[in-house]
Amino acid sequence: MRAHQCYELAQEALKLSERRDPLEIAESLGIHVLFEDDYKDLLGMYYANWGNRFIFLNNRLDDIWMPMVLAHEIGHDQLHRDLASQTLQEFNLFQMNNRTEYEANAFAAHLLLENDEVYDRLREGCDIPTLAKEMNVNINLMLIKLQEMAALGYDLRVSDCGDSHFFKNIHT
Known part of the structure; x- marks a missing residue:
């Protein structure tokens, strides 16, 4: 999927909410979000079947990671629903070399x-680590955003592709 298609889908989802609040957006899209206490290493999971769509989230995610993981799973709903309709699908958030995962992360960034x-x-001169901190996202998601913006035509040169395994380093 090309950058502008992923961006446009994210913009359509944003029209359903007054804020960039993934919980509100998920609800507006008709996705049921369930928080689970039993997950040890699993951050989130998406499932769709018989017209029902679910996102299961680890209840121990903090205020920084919960919106990123939820936005990533909403990305799977909007971009890859057909992949999650046969069985309960645990997408690998940390496999950035996987096109499906990159697209979900790009959607989340948008x-x-x-x-x-x-x-x-x-x-204005803000550096990328500071910008990521100010905007409450992991620096790797910020780098994905910058790569996507460059692909959309913004005058940006992103030389660092970041840690492709950044979701793997989350401990709940």
Whole structure:
């Protein structure tokens, strides 16, 4: 999927909510979000069948990781629903070399981060680690956002592709 298609799908989802709140967006999209206490290493999971769509989230995710994981799973709903209709599908959040996972992360970056706000802060001289911290996202998701913005035509040169296994390092 090309960058502009992923961006457009995220923009359509954002129209259903007044804020960039993934819980509100999931509800507006008709996705049931369930928080589970039993997950040890699993961050989130998406499932769709018989017209019902579910996202299961690890209840121990903090205020930084919960929106990112939820936005990633919403990305699977919007981009890859057909892959989750046969069995309970645990997508590997940390396999960035997998096209499906990259697309879900790109969708999450578009859902959580507004292009012009990111671009303006960079033009003001804000560095990428500071920007990620200010916007409450992991630096790797910020780097994905910058790569996507460059593909959309923004005048950006992203030389660091980040840690492709950043979701693997989450401990709940």
